[in-house]
Amino acid sequence: MTGLVRKATFFVACATVLGAAAAFAGVVSPGNCVVGSGVGVQRINLVGYNSGAPGDKADSVSTLAKLQVLVRDISNNPIAGIPVVIDFSGCTSDVKIGSTQSYHAQTIGCATATIQGFTTTNGTVNFAVVGGHGAGASHAGGCAQVYADSYLLTSINVGTYDENNTSGVNGVDLSAFGGDLFGGLNPSRSDFNNDASVNGLDLSIEGNVLFSGRSNTSSSVLCP
């Protein structure tokens, strides 16, 4: 192969790669997206409302209450306007989302146990989801799936601070949490710090949520 032919072959290959990248610009590339910290199995803990808060009333401040999703394309460019959905349908044996939500422009699909938001100009969307404990058998870890424009990004763990879906997070929930703390089964719903164990650290976190008052109101109705 002459030098000229090699150069021509090289430029054709480059043009092909660039063309492919251009073709997929703006298309979700799951491997380039980041859910939460992006390291290991992520978590979102469902919360209550602060009924007296202005604007968004859902508690987005408590430990792992807010989950951020960053959506990028094949060239690692963030993509705006992409629908991102968290599907909680695998969690509903014991953890259910509330039928009304109050965090940014999140919309809810109650029958399908899904929450949807759209990425902003920097490619991110944040979720804080109101919900509670609907009784029943403990769900398996990684019960919720995160999708961006219908592409599966990952599965995440789910917990809930409101253990009885009544009166927000208060002493009754602390007592109910005690059942998980001393039950020896380490249910994912009460592993608030996501370290695969239900222990005193989670008790401390639940106490902080209680005394902060940020989750002092429950969802009026839980989805199926």
Ligand SMILES: [Ca+2]
């Ligand atoms: Ca409660």
Ligand SMILES: [Ca+2]
């Ligand atoms: Ca824990």
